[in-house]
Amino acid sequence: MLFYGTPLTSPLMLGTAQYPSPEILASAVREAQAGVITVSLRRESAGQKAGQAFWSLIRELNVPVLPNTAGCHTVKEAVTTAHMAREVFETDWIKLEVIGDSDTLQPDVFGLVEAARILSEDGFKVFPYTTEDLVVAERLLAAGCEVLMPWGAPIGSGRGLNNVFGLRALRAHFPDVPLVVDAGIGVPSHAAQAMELGYDAVLINTAVAKAGDPALMARAFRLAVEAGKAAFEADPMEARDMAAPSTPLLGRPMLA
């Protein structure tokens, strides 16, 4: 599946926040063999210049970057942030977040659709952080989005795929749209499950960054994503309610 005409080298998208150190972040990105890394923008102080060191690091990592609009609660903030990100990171890709609720960090889907339309018309390639709602998904596509990023569970919660039925329905409804589970994945089995559902990618941050050994966890996610993708392509069996013997009954000796 192409993301705005571009193939990803890996379906694992990795966030860059919350790592114990820049060195550990770098080793996690390498172990994950991430296809994309997400980045952000924050205020730069004249004295510290923290952003300049981070910019050098991401240049060294040499992985495509997807800037986000994290923390934006209004359309205006998100649109302005996207413009600043496009200039700083030299990419028209934007992971669009318009947050609607501070406790759950769930997207304000009304503002999201509006911001997605404004940015798409302005030449941005929008990756909208959304819910699994089919109608919202339709509106986002009509607004110009060519990728959808439904949440698995609230950001940073690690609760996995909260609504497997909804995510499966989204996949079935939009077979040709690149779909990414963004947010809520806690352990590699969650990522494998998303890939088994036929999702095209997963975006992980906290689950890797907050693990005891982020680099090892990054490797675990790489393997899980690879396994889940292969499983989907291999066409899994249907689950059933009753047992069915796997060993043939024919030829069984009569020993009773």
Added chain:
Amino acid sequence: MNIVVNDEPKVVAARTLATLIGELGLADARIATAVDGAFVPASGRENLALTDGMKIEIVAPRQGG
């Protein structure tokens, strides 16, 4: 000139956004700017005249999820 940079009140000599960036030692830094909530591209900083009370945001790359 009294302006606000990243939420901090400042008294500056600069008359344009471009000279302000220089005054702050950020001329060669990878940054983006907004004035009163609107994006100002790098190419527009030279012609953006500062006025009293302007709210300037200066951002740079940072870790994100």
